[in-house]
Amino acid sequence: MPAKSSEQKAIEKQMKENQRIERDNTRCERASGIVNAAKYIGDFRVMDPDAxxxxxxxxxxxxxxxxxxxxxxxxxxxxxPSNSLPLEAEKLLMYGMLSHYMIYAKSVMLTLSNLGKTYFEDKKKAIEGENIKMTENKMPMLLISHATTDKKYAEHLVTLFENIGLDHTQMICSxxxxxxxxxxxxxxxxxxxxFIDWDLxxxxxxxLSDRYYSSAASLNEMGAAWVTKKEYTSILLPGFDFSQIRGAISADQIAIKLDSDEEELRQRLNELKDNLTEKFGLTKVVDVRWERFRSAFIDAIKGIQVEKENSRVRxxxxxxxxxxxxIxxxxxxxxDVLKPDFTGGTCHRNLQFSIEIVxxxxxxxxIxxxxLLTTVLKPGERCRMAVAYEDSEDVKRWPSRVTxxxxxEYEDTKGLPNWFNICYxxxxxxxxxxxLKLQSFDxxxxYDLDGYPWEA
Structure with missing residues (x-):
């Protein structure tokens, strides 16, 4: 093969140079397009993942x-990225992370700028600053997530939160x-x-209660809070234990148990009040007023439990x-002792009745x-009794047969006691x-029950 002339060599050299320039221009254009499309966090420009x-x-x-x-x-x-190291170097230069770079056969020598050396620290600060800014601009809102059957507890929570300064624009309680x-x-x-409103x-x-975990609507709210990573506080209703917490809520997070030791409950409620006061920017409640609000809340919770127990007992x-x-x-x-003419007899005045469980x-x-009528009265059994007032001849003549x-003690109507109690x-x-109260129909x-049974 004949040797290339100097003219041919010059042409080939020029062609290679033109190809290099074209590659450089193409690389610069591509790098410029990527860099110009970069997103910003505030004033901070975020590089693409490859760079x-x-x-x-x-x-x-x-x-x-x-x-x-x-x-x-x-x-x-x-x-x-290794398939286009020169492209990545060009992008880093345009981002300001490099002051210079040189391409070798299978490597690139980079000269880092001061911005390049602190890029990741600066990015972290920018993200944190933006998060703080976004949080500061959001309107705080409190959602009380509860089962409908636990509405009485929710009502008292709303009252407690109203007393520390929250209103209808800051609370949701269905x-x-x-x-x-x-x-x-x-x-x-x-x-x-x-849950997804960026302005909130x-x-x-x-x-939390057994009823909460039986409510599909409540579990939906729990799931939504978990997915959107909302801040939360758990309040455990009386009878519901920490070991029963499950689902998206962490059992390790400190919660408020309403039937815990009262000193601990007061302290936990103090912490909740302080957290809400800070989060919502509320005016601090005077201590003496807060203690009154807190005591009223605790008494109300106890009252619900007493009523529930009374209802269960009834x-x-x-x-x-x-x-x-x-009669x-x-x-x-x-x-009866009759007169000699076999007429007349004792005029009776008494009440004879029987009691049965139905x-x-x-x-x-x-009693x-x-x-004491009987030590045990079972369903279907009946016990009988006779009573008479102290001025009745029946009491005088037959004290063992009539009470x-x-x-x-017992107001009467036509010789009948207007009321009496069954104790058992x-x-x-x-x-x-x-x-039991005396009634009349036609x-x-x-005798009919006068109100609920009550504990002696």
Missing amino acids: EKVLEIALEQYNGNDNNFVTVSDDAVPKH SVPGYGIPLNKRVYDWLANK DLYVIFV KNQPSFAIKIDS NKQLPGTA NDKVARNL VFDK KILHS QDEEGHNMTQS GEAY
Whole structure:
């Protein structure tokens, strides 16, 4: 093959130079397009991931020399950016991370700028600053997430939070009028928007109980709070333990247990009040007023528990049926003395009645008109009793057959006591009382329960 002439060599050299210039121009145009499309966090420009990766590798290999030189080779970087190391170097130069670079066969020597050496620290500060700025610009909002069946507890929480300064523009509580879902709004859509609304800084109070975990709506709110990483406080209702916390809520996070030691409960409520005061920028409540609000809340919670227990006890009580067997009739086991002409006889004045349980409960140590009638009265059984006022001839003649009652203790209507109590012990050992009141229907007298059974 004949040797190339000097003219041919010059042409080939010029062609290679033109190709290099074209490659450089293409690389610069491509790098410029990527850099110009970079996003900003405030005033800070964020580099694309490939450029960040190459800079990260360069900083790891940088030995701190005064010239800020560092060489990055193909085998030091992942395959994708290593296919275009010159492009990444050009981008880093345009981003201001380099003051110069030189391309070798399989590596690039970079000269780091001061911006390049502090890029990742500056990026972190920019993100933190933007997060603070976004939080400061958001309007705080409190959501009380609870089961509908626990609405009484939610109502008292709303009152407590009102007392520290929150109002209807800062609280959502679906069970309390004025704090619920607006008219004509779709419940789930409206609440979902509150979780994703960038203008709101939503703080969630979880009111936890067995009923909460049985509510699909409540679990949806819990899931939404977890997905959107909302700040929250858990409040455990009486009877619900820390070991029962599950789902998206962390059992390790300190919570408020409403039936815990009262000193601890007061302290936890103090902390919650301070957190909400700071978060919502509220005016601090004077200590003496806060103590009154806190005590009222604790008493209200105790009252709910007492009422629940009373309701539970009442539901487990025997249901008594009182039958008036006779009025002013001869007492069983007695005999009247007749006159010689076999006419007349004693004029009776008494009340004879029987007591029966008509549900499936049992009553023990049944006391009526201060007399123990029976030690056990079971469903379907009946015990009988006769009573008469102290001025009745029946009491004088047959004291063993009739129980004496006094006018001063039992007001009467036509010789009948207007009321009396049945005292007994239920199956759980509670000392209970049921009051019976004299009623009349169509001329017939009867005794009916006067209010709920109450614990003696």
